[in-house]
Amino acid sequence: MNEILLFVRGPMFVFCFTFMVLGILRLLIIMALNISASIRSSAGREFGQGETYRELFSWSFSFTRLFNTARIFSIISIIFHVGLIAVPLFLMEHINLWENGTGMRWHHLPGDIADILTLATIITGILLLLYRIGTESGRFISSYPSYFLMIHIIFIFGSGYIASTAYNPISYTGMMIWHVLAGNLLLLLIPYTRLSHAFIYPIVRVVTLTGWSFPYNGGRRVNKKIFGNEQIEI
């Protein structure tokens, strides 16, 4: 069991983490190339950069827009995301692992706060999942990945929390193997599912603006491709 744990924590984790980083880099590079191609095709004319930055920064750093309607949903979602990002990055055990592997170390969360955040993430995750399952609109718009990814994240947090408490039904090593395997799977999934929003969400508004910059003579070229003539009867 210990050898399995060492393997999944060691070489397998390194492989999965590298896969995630390379996958995200690939995504970012493709998006940057597409954005610059779009800007060039609209000949660099009035692109509305001022509007982009204003919208980008006002949304990323303003929380007032979250509290217009659907307030409870927004608060639950924020708590979920805070725990989701803070616990993996600032948990003492995770930082110890990083230090063993790379020598880097940074500040960790106090144990009580980490426990509270973990529990908060699990509870808010379950509430969000119940929203998807329990409401008609939630069920209508959700698909298998929506349910699976949320259950997976709750499992990772749950298994990590249970392994560190006295209520552990199976051995520490066993629970840890489940935890790390599930975590590795999540790392593999991040670049190729909607979880990539963690890294590319600020750029989406810029992509939207490129969508609105229509290329010169685009309509005529489409007509030519479809009907063989640039001008058609309306």
Add this chain to the structure above:
Amino acid sequence: MNTINEKKDGKMSDNKKYPFSSENPLEYKRTDEFMRIFEAVLASSNYGPVLDTYSRITMHCSRCASECMLYSASKDPRDIPCYRSSLLLNIYRRNFTLWGRIKSSIFGGTKVTDMEIDQILESYYHCTMCGRCTRYCPFGIDHRLVVRLGRYILSKMGIVPKNLQVSVREQLQGETRNTSAIPLKALRDNLEFLEEEIEEIKGVKVTFPIDVQDAEYVFFAPVSDYLVEAETLMGIACVMHEAGASWTLASGNYDAINYGLFYDDGHLEEIAMNMVEEVRKLNGKKILIGECGHAYMSAWKFIPAFSEKNEFPVVHILELTQKFIEEKRIHLDDSVIKERVTYHDPCNIARNGRIVEQPRAIIRSFIKDFVEMTPHGNDNYCCGGGGGTVVVNELKPYRMTIAGKKKVEQMIKTNADIVITPCANCKKQFGELILHHKLPMQHAGLHDLIFKAIEMKRGGSNE
């Protein structure tokens, strides 16, 4: 669309006929046509990267649902904006992404089904493209853009609301070159009549200049104003006269309406460029748009995008009137309008925050009893007739009961006597809403009220 049928020779396919096939099948397959057009549009535009990003990142968190006025009124999950976009994004994902193609070949899946096309066609003309969902989406996914793309593909298949098609046909290929088919002679008679009205009411001779060379502002109004909104035009003429501004109409093109903004890139570009052509002929300096929301958006955003150099700044009449008031070039009597007034922000000028404060500054300068709707400004609710839907008569029951419901609730809460809206489409929608719901109020353009209150100190104009 006769061009599509002419291309096919009407023969059945060479494959063996299914023994129980129906009689008289369609001459062409809608689904094949849809995919062909989708591919052609993606190849000649910038939609590809946008759809790629959206199909990758959309979380279906349904935050947009709480902000969409259609969903709040109908509670039908098919009105949730992210569901509406996913109708097209699923097709994109299945056919144009690597993993989508692999998945559909393993698990089975068609390129696109007839039912999906029907769903798109039903759903995409319900959306009013107001942009509220985008403002509140945590990612900023622009559902308007996806809806517009869906409508673009359908229009190339020949599926487009008749009123939109007929208006654009007249504007681009007809003799009168405007959406209401008003010939130039009728326009001149109308303007003469308006000049007589102004002289009778205000006691001052004001002219509508036509084809004046080297004017500072070349004026384009939504052409329906010449038929149904006389007071708006009279108000604008009085403002320009009092301020001593140099302006003109263009006899070759006097229609600011641009329905291409709602459903077709080619039409959008051609209509916008026709306006620029006219301004060049007259050697004008700036383009002045009358009281219209979408006309301003299509001119301001797309004339710089499509013309080679950014020649002509686009100005909205509200910006200009507010500037004149600040510079004290016009004076408004604040004892004329005694009614309680509220203001509706048209989505196309207010959503991006461009023209939110100017009309309020104008109103506060001469109207004492002004009450705001909640929410207002960037966060306003759509009138219910945006995105070209106000022109589509078949959608009127939908607009009255679902699309306009939130706006009616807002209007009733303000208890106002007059609701001001500087947009031709919104005015039509409000007129219909007020009649349908028997509301005790009237609608008006901002320049209608300015016409009543403006003090004509300058004297008559020379011919």
